[in-house]
Amino acid sequence: MARRKQAPKDLTGIRQRGGRYQIRLFGGLDPVTGKQMMLTGSAEDEDAAIKLRDKSVSRSRRRRRPVPA
Numbered sequence: 001m002a003r004r005k006q007a008p009k010d011l012t013g014i015r016q017r018g019g020r021y022q023i024r025l026f027g028g029l030d031p032v033t034g035k036q037m038m039l040t041g042s043a044e045d046e047d048a049a050i051k052l053r054d055k056s057v058s059r060s061r062r063r064r065r066p067v068p069a
Contacts, residue, residue, distance in 0.1 A: 014049045017042070021049035025056055
């Protein structure tokens with residue numbers, strides 16, 4: 001039976017820095033300065049970095065307030 005190819009990992013927002021992986025996510029605009037806020041973190045391997053990124057993304061989505069109409 002032929003083996004299936006694995007789908008490539010989604011490494012959006014993740015880069016290798018030395019022996020660790022850095023996660024950088026857009027955190028919205030600072031209401032005072034109007035500049036972008038970048039959320040960062042680091043992990044020891046790719047899988048941990050992906051989990052950390054996904055956890056951070058879900059947290060930031062829950063914190064966002066709906067835009068008043």
